[in-house]
Amino acid sequence: MEGTFSLLDGFEVLRTLDFGQTSKVKIVRDASTKQNYAAKILRPKDNIIPQTFQNSMQTEFQILSVISHPSIARVLNYNTNGIYQSKKKPTYQCIYILMELYPYGNLFNLISQDALSMQVIRMYFIDILNGLSACHTLGIAHRDIKPENLLFDKNCNIIIADFGLAGISQGRNDDGFMRTRSSFYMAPEVLLGLPFNGQKADIFSLGVTLFVMYSRFPPFYKADTIDRFYKSFINDNDKFWEYVSSRHHPGFYTHEFIDLINKMLIHDPNRRITIDEIREHPWFSGPMSNIADVAESIKKAINLIRIKAETAMNRPNNGNVTFREGRYYRCEADDSSSLSFEILSRDCAFKDFYEEAEVFRYGSVVLGISLKDIYAILYNELCSNNAEIIVNENFNDIIAVNYSGYGDTKFRIRVYKKKDGLKVLDFALIEGSNFDLMVIVNSIASKMLEFQNYVNQDENIANS
DSSP states (O other): OTTOOEEETTEEEEEEEEEOSSEEEEEEEOTTTOOEEEEEEEOOBTTBOOHHHHHHHHHHHHHHHHOOOTTBOOEEEEEEEEEEEOSSSOOEEEEEEEEEOOTTOBHHHHHHHSOOOHHHHHHHHHHHHHHHHHHHHTTEEOSOOSGGGEEEOTTOOEEEOOOTTOEETTOTTSSSOOOOOOTTTOOHHHHTTOOOOHHHHHHHHHHHHHHHHHHSSOSOSSSSTTSHHHHHHHHOHHHHHHHHHTTSOTTOSOHHHHHHHHHHTOSSGGGSOOHHHHHTSGGGGSOOOOHHHHHHHHHHHHHHHHHHHHHHHTSOOOSEEEEETTEEEEEOTTOTTBOOOGGGGSOOOOEEOOGGGOOOOTTEEEEOSOHHHHHHHHHHHHHHTTOEEEEETTTTEEEEEEETTEEEEEEEEEEEEOTTSOEEEEEEEEESOHHHHHHHHHHHHHHHHHHHHHHHHHHHHHTO
């Protein structure tokens, strides 16, 4: 019913933040204090939660409970007998971890929005390194370091999260060795299925993350000699750097940066640079940004997005949308060139968007144009790129796959309505690579925002 929430042990469930194969992360609110948290929830499938997944969540809670560091996520509670009371589905028992909510998204979001300066990268990288060092000092390896697992708190400080794959030395396998995933960032010894030292594997993953922070693309698909980019990296390093440099302006990669990446991504883990050696590397002697300035810049950019959306929302909504010469325009309602989809004549139900539960990420596009305009552009982009789509839940839950050139990427699209009338077009990855989804989101979002700018300019001209 309207005005009510699904409940997790008495916490109000505001919205889904992320989901994977085994769990969902939801934003929940304490009804009495109105404080928001993130809850990672494991739901039984066929009344069974595989022991592997239970172990993973228990490990994450145990590890986060023993680490106290400003760059490590803070965990509050772990419940193996949680009760989830859904508004629409039967009540079920679940396992969940309650954690602090980090409202400014993750590092991948920041990378996807714009290029980061080396000064900003150096500032954040040092914080990541210090947090990882705190883990390693306690004999803990993260084993899944990647931009998606590096979050931002309310002051835009970076936080290491998602310790579900982490392990304690002499831990549950009695050898400190485990198996991990995320092939872009996995060390070669992990990919080969060899016993590995988790801390040395973390250095490799951190090296790939550093490369991605600056380049905005991965150095290779996976650290295996069947990958031509990785093969070039280990066998013809100069040629590798010549190729990646060609994708940027001359001098983009400094000698110090190249040297540090090379040492972090050495194939032989026993020769890989250590955390203490990274701290002494010449790359660290360069200039560094101030967190207060970075936070102010991020918040100004977010505010500018809102202002443009509010401007469009307050413009008259006259006519339909048409597409010509690669751009979207307004046209008369009876214009034969106007975009027309069955979806536009249906009643579409918005999902409420709770501003107090807002988390900024690259897959959430804030817009002021009408729902009709959003769907016209969205469906035209999906159809023109030959995407296969499944539409559910009052036409406001779209699953898309086989988007042109990205057949392995499956994603969900929903539209939320904010209290002030603005809409949020939300993309979420189901299967595939975040790098590929980033390209898709940027392509569709750029068309939406271009049309929104056209609406604003068109009305300005009309009113002049």
